[in-house]
Amino acid sequence: MNSVQVRIADWQQDNAELRRIREAVFIAEQAVPPEQEWDADDNEAVHFLALEGDYPIGTARLLADGQIGRVAVLRDWRGMNVGDALMRAVLAEAERRGLTEQTLTAQVHATAFYERLGFEVVSDEFLEAGIPHVDMLRRSH
Template sequence: MSDVHIRIADWHKDNADLRRIRESVFIQEQGVTPEQEWDSDDASAIHFLAYEGDFAIGTARLLADGCIGRVSVLKDWRGLHVGEKLLLAAVQEAERLGLKQQILTAQVHAAGFYERLGFTAVSEEFLEAGIPHIDMLRNSD
């Protein structure tokens, strides 16, 4: 993996890449329905794209309330810290905007990943889109 970089994306201009990644990860791999994946928050969210060279390989979004979500990396690029770079970019942007707390709903199997990046579980396990999740919180110092 030579040249991975993260940038803030434009929902309209970058829509094809954002959709391609999320459809691959959430809809095709994890069986989330399109109705569950796409919501009205996308239009107002701050989106992030991870690139290797000029090919988009991952995405995440930040909502105005500090909620980070839709963190997704294409299968061939997992385990290479792309998700970490995306999450840190979202946290950094949240802090830049003065959002002292960041929240997310994590798939249980990924909770350790988020814990390593400063998030703490704040709920019991629950099902969302048929997948076990927990709510997690991070406080900026």
């Protein structure tokens, strides 16, 4: 595997790739209804693309209030630290923007991954799109 690079994406220019990854992971794999996947926040968010060579394999977004979401890595690249590289880039950008608290809504099976990055669970479990989730918070030091 080549080294994975993460860059800030442009919602307009990179739209097809961002949509392809999120549709594969959330809509096709996890059966999230399309109307829940796409929202007005996409226009305002800072988007990230993880690439192996020139091929986009993961994405995430950061909102102005420090909320991180839509973290997705294509199935064939999971377990290869792509999510880790993606999240480290998002957290670095959040801190660069002075966002001292970052929040996210995590699927319960992924909480250990986010805990390794400094997040802690701050809610009870709840269902979102039929999938168990928890809210998580990270404070920058």
